[in-house]
Amino acid sequence: MEIKQIKVTVNGEPRVVEVEPRLLCVHMLREVLGLTGTHLGCDTTSCGACTVLLDGLPVKSCTLFGIQTDGHELTTVEGLGWPSELHPVQEGFREEHGLQCGFCTPGMMLTAAALLEDTPNPTDDDIRWAISGNLCRCTGYQNIINSVQWAARKMEAVHGR
Amino acid sequence: MYPSRFHYEAPSSIDEALQLLSVYQGEAKVLSGGMSLIPLMKLRFASPSAIIDVNNIPGLDDLFEDGGQLRIGALVRNRAIIRSDVVRARYPLMTSVAPQIADPLVRGRSTLVGSLCHCDPQGDWGAVMLALEGEVIAVSSSGERRIPVADFLLGPFQTSLRPDELAIEARVPAPSGQPFGVYHKLERKVGDFATVGVAVFLELSGRSIARAGIGLTGVGATNLKCVDAEQALIAGGLDDRTIDETAKLAAAAGNPQTDQRGSADYKRHLVHTFVVRALQAAMGREPIDIRQRRFENVASLV
Numbered sequence: 001m002e003i004k005q006i007k008v009t010v011n012g013e014p015r016v017v018e019v020e021p022r023l024l025c026v027h028m029l030r031e032v033l034g035l036t037g038t039h040l041g042c043d044t045t046s047c048g049a050c051t052v053l054l055d056g057l058p059v060k061s062c063t064l065f066g067i068q069t070d071g072h073e074l075t076t077v078e079g080l081g082w083p084s085e086l087h088p089v090q091e092g093f094r095e096e097h098g099l100q101c102g103f104c105t106p107g108m109m110l111t112a113a114a115l116l117e118d119t120p121n122p123t124d125d126d127i128r129w130a131i132s133g134n135l136c137r138c139t140g141y142q143n144i145i146n147s148v149q150w151a152a153r154k155m156e157a158v159h160g161r
Numbered sequence: 162m163y164p165s166r167f168h169y170e171a172p173s174s175i176d177e178a179l180q181l182l183s184v185y186q187g188e189a190k191v192l193s194g195g196m197s198l199i200p201l202m203k204l205r206f207a208s209p210s211a212i213i214d215v216n217n218i219p220g221l222d223d224l225f226e227d228g229g230q231l232r233i234g235a236l237v238r239n240r241a242i243i244r245s246d247v248v249r250a251r252y253p254l255m256t257s258v259a260p261q262i263a264d265p266l267v268r269g270r271s272t273l274v275g276s277l278c279h280c281d282p283q284g285d286w287g288a289v290m291l292a293l294e295g296e297v298i299a300v301s302s303s304g305e306r307r308i309p310v311a312d313f314l315l316g317p318f319q320t321s322l323r324p325d326e327l328a329i330e331a332r333v334p335a336p337s338g339q340p341f342g343v344y345h346k347l348e349r350k351v352g353d354f355a356t357v358g359v360a361v362f363l364e365l366s367g368r369s370i371a372r373a374g375i376g377l378t379g380v381g382a383t384n385l386k387c388v389d390a391e392q393a394l395i396a397g398g399l400d401d402r403t404i405d406e407t408a409k410l411a412a413a414a415g416n417p418q419t420d421q422r423g424s425a426d427y428k429r430h431l432v433h434t435f436v437v438r439a440l441q442a443a444m445g446r447e448p449i450d451i452r453q454r455r456f457e458n459v460a461s462l463v
Contacts, residue, residue: 045196059266111266133352
């Protein structure tokens with residue numbers, strides 16, 4: 001079995017990980033690094049539950065080999081904020097009841113966080129478009145949109161942008 | 162789902178990639194965005210013995226106009242195409258199709274050149290590149306080939322790319338007249354493959370048509386170019402009779418199969434409807450695309 005060593009920055013921390021080339025990024029995160037906040041849903045690039053940020057851009061980690069992250073930066077939901085210092089998107093999901101079962105939530109929040117970096121004052125349609133690759137089977141989309149808008153307002157108030 | 166085992170190579174130059182292709186002698190697959198290849202490997206429809214990941218090769222993500230052509234490097238993501246000023250200004254058909262492919266997360270990884278090389282009959286870029294008369298630039302140790310997309314797409318998941326060749330770029334002729342283009346796609350849900358897709362490209366000078374391209378998705382063993390319909394359109398110009406004739410010829414060019422997405426008759430009917438709708442829009446009679454109108458102000462068409 002071919003094992004390769006890669007260097008990847010995960011949630012700001014440089015890590016050296018040994019991976020078999022066929023190991024998917026989602027399994028590397030969950031099973032090798034123990035970061036189980038990243039969920040594996042459909043396993044077919046449809047649902048977005050496994051969304052992580054690769055160099056700041058949302059990707060579906062079930063459709064990425066771990067080895068492809070060599071030399072890159074990954075952000076998972078564990079790196080988004082802390083219980084004592086939540087990311088505005090996390091606060092928004094709490095304030096606006098943006099989750100029901102919670103399975104899609106890590107992916108939704110990472111996609112939303114990337115959207116707000118790019119588009120600080122999104123319209124509802126901006127948000128709908130941005131999360132069109134993330135499925136919520138509780139169908140709680142309206143509250144998710146409200147949550148992202150809450151976060152946008154908070155970030156604008158804090159950063160003055 | 163785990164793919165079969167494979168060797169992983171990440172060359173940092175085109176020369177190195179070509180060497181690896183010759184080492185693995187047709188047993189390797191090239192990985193760019195991976196949005197089609199990795200799912201195929203997970204389902205074990207594909208079990209290449211090696212993956213040659215070209216994402217570390219510099220220069221392949223260039224997207225620019227040069228010498229009367231738009232040049233799209235093999236690592237130009239759909240996201241970059243959507244966000245490109247030159248594409249938005251001068252390539253309306255590309256601007257129309259790109260946001261309709263898959264979803265924003267997939268578009269952040271997936272590439273135009275990769276889509277052509279994957280050659281899925283349901284793929285959208287094939288129809289667009291046929292309509293635009295694009296070409297694929299393939300390099301090997303024996304030099305460079307410029308392959309018209311019409312000669313590149315051979316059948317389902319089959320291209321004329323040789324095992325020792327690397328597709329490094331796609332090119333599209335720059336428009337000289339007033340370009341018009343739209344891609345109409347019916348999909349059962351957002352991000353799905355097309356039930357039917359129709360790409361229409363025109364270069365207009367007033368009411369007369371200097372160039373016309375019509376490409377189809379989902380109605381044949383590969384994307385199809387409707388040569389008869391294009392010629393009828395150029396000869397007849399934009400009037401109601403010619404539009405109807407063009408749409409009939411385009412519908413007849415396909416050979417759709419009845420499947421869970423719809424019957425063969427239904428798909429032929431869709432081709433006709435989409436061609437009429439596109440050409441009516443070219444005449445300024447109909448909005449280009451309801452969905453695009455709804456999202457035309459979306460800032461983050463990623």
